[in-house]
């Protein structure tokens with residue numbers, strides 16, 4: 001992690017880590033599908049530990065789940081301070097990448113995974129579960145948004161850290 005990646009707090013900028021994760025997700029998805037791929041979605045990313053300038057960052061990735069044209073790529077990021085030998089888990093996230101036909105730019109069928117170990121079966125089943133949960137969350141959020149009452153005043157927002165100026 002070079003000094004130009006530093007943020008105002010002296011740590012590596014979170015955006016740099018996200019950008020690296022996106023690149024690795026692309027490499028992993030394109031390598032599996034042998035296709036051009038786009039990022040369709042990124043799951044929640046928790047920054048568990050800061051990354052220091054001068055550390056070595058290693059990103060581990062795997063194709064966890066394959067749909068018809070989409071893949072869930074799991075990414076684990078680990079930082080290493082090579083002076084002290086300290087190794088820290090900094091983030092894990094799941095990227096959904098979609099393979100596109102180079103001419104039509106529409107989703108293209110991809111090869112399915114060959115699950116060769118219990119670990120790969122576990123990843124596949126958990127990836128399938130997360131795909132289902134993502135769809136349910138999108139649906140639930142859309143429905144919940146329709147139920148919001150946007151006519152608010154200070155009383156109805158009591159306990160929240162804001163004031164209504166109008």
Ligand SMILES: CC(C)(COP(=O)(O)OP(=O)(O)OC[C@H]1O[C@@H](n2cnc3c(N)ncnc32)[C@H](O)[C@@H]1OP(=O)(O)O)[C@@H](O)C(=O)NCCC(=O)NCCS
Pocket residue numbers: 038039040041066067068069070071096098107
């Ligand atoms: C991702 C994209 C190709 C999907 O196109 P679409 O016409 O909605 O395609 P479909 O509805 O046929 O879905 C295709 C696959 O993508 C998946 N998908 C689509 N939107 C998704 C989303 N928001 N999150 C997760 N998966 C998604 C579908 O589940 C489907 O998977 P499957 O084929 O394995 O069953 C299209 O939305 C797109 O091009 N988005 C922009 C991507 C981009 O530019 N990324 C870089 C941002 S800087």
